[in-house]
Amino acid sequence: MSRRKLCQICGGKAYKRYFGVVSCENCKEFYKYSVRTGKLYVCSGNKEGEEQQCSINLKADTEPCKRCLFDKCKAKGMTRLDVKLYQRFNRRQLPIKTPGIIKQLVRVYFSVFQLQERQFQAKNAKPLLLSDTPLEKSRSSYKASMFSQLCSQYEPLIYKMVKFFSRVPEFSTLPSDDQLILLKTGFIDAWLVLNARNLSIVQDSLTLCDGAQIPVCEFTTVYTKDYVTSLLELSDDFRVMKLLPYDRAVILALVVLCSDRPNLIATDKVKEMKDSLLKSFRQFLQLTRPSNTNLYTKITNLLSSIYDIGKQHALLMNMYRAELDNLHVSSVITELFDLHPPHAYKES
Numbered sequence: 001m002s003r004r005k006l007c008q009i010c011g012g013k014a015y016k017r018y019f020g021v022v023s024c025e026n027c028k029e030f031y032k033y034s035v036r037t038g039k040l041y042v043c044s045g046n047k048e049g050e051e052q053q054c055s056i057n058l059k060a061d062t063e064p065c066k067r068c069l070f071d072k073c074k075a076k077g078m079t080r081l082d083v084k085l086y087q088r089f090n091r092r093q094l095p096i097k098t099p100g101i102i103k104q105l106v107r108v109y110f111s112v113f114q115l116q117e118r119q120f121q122a123k124n125a126k127p128l129l130l131s132d133t134p135l136e137k138s139r140s141s142y143k144a145s146m147f148s149q150l151c152s153q154y155e156p157l158i159y160k161m162v163k164f165f166s167r168v169p170e171f172s173t174l175p176s177d178d179q180l181i182l183l184k185t186g187f188i189d190a191w192l193v194l195n196a197r198n199l200s201i202v203q204d205s206l207t208l209c210d211g212a213q214i215p216v217c218e219f220t221t222v223y224t225k226d227y228v229t230s231l232l233e234l235s236d237d238f239r240v241m242k243l244l245p246y247d248r249a250v251i252l253a254l255v256v257l258c259s260d261r262p263n264l265i266a267t268d269k270v271k272e273m274k275d276s277l278l279k280s281f282r283q284f285l286q287l288t289r290p291s292n293t294n295l296y297t298k299i300t301n302l303l304s305s306i307y308d309i310g311k312q313h314a315l316l317m318n319m320y321r322a323e324l325d326n327l328h329v330s331s332v333i334t335e336l337f338d339l340h341p342p343h344a345y346k347e348s
């Protein structure tokens, strides 16, 4: 059972966050209804310049003042956009003419990444320090230990990606070696799709999609200043485009279906799958956001930015291949980022 909390709007019993605010069912339903119907309430009590007197308790005997209740919902941080996302999310509404492959990806995405989407909405951030080792250690081992810490943050996504792609029927028809190569080389790209929209700097920290807030200076130490700058630029691009969870489902598949990856066997098939997905996505965007004519082009630009950052990340791994003794990462991470001794890596 979840722990009982108090509704930040009316003070009643609450168990969850709705639209970003710990609130009770009544207040949530009231706010949702008000936004959906676009009602304009008039305050029944307060006179200008007076402190709040109106009752906003939905369960009290007296009729609550809807205006004051609505204002309080807004003041506590509920937004219209949250309601829209919530509705789309819960009903998983897609237009009837949505291409089949998009419907399929969205269904799988919601079943695997629903929690991630919700956690992001709830904005339940928690600070995370990568460095627990004292600073006097030599700089490179200090870096390696912070990177190890960050890797344990990456790790759960690996399993989710495997789960997601194993349920995309077309992906499973690729040779299993190819599936592995695509998941491995597309990992950072996928991580970016899930995290980028949220990677703004708040109180000198980067917030990841699971709510972890990592100090920017630590991120810069683990990678480079240029890398972090690219992340922040990508984050801006994501936010400006106001993508929906549906879009992320498709973009996630698109970044992984990359026929340029080295050592692929079924290159043509991967390319074919990607092209046909792009075509369906274009139809979907026209169907759902017909007035936003550049959106498809913007998204294809976004895909190439993601690809570039993924490549930067792969190059940066060289510095940790020289620090293997100081890394404390799981064998899964070792495989994922090819963290083998430099000579062994070249041979393969």
Ligand SMILES: [Zn+2]
Binding pocket: 007, 008, 009, 010, 011, 012, 023, 024, 025, 026, 027, 028
């Ligand atoms: Zn309430």
Ligand SMILES: [Zn+2]
Binding pocket: 042, 043, 044, 045, 046, 054, 065, 066, 067, 068, 069
């Ligand atoms: Zn009032």
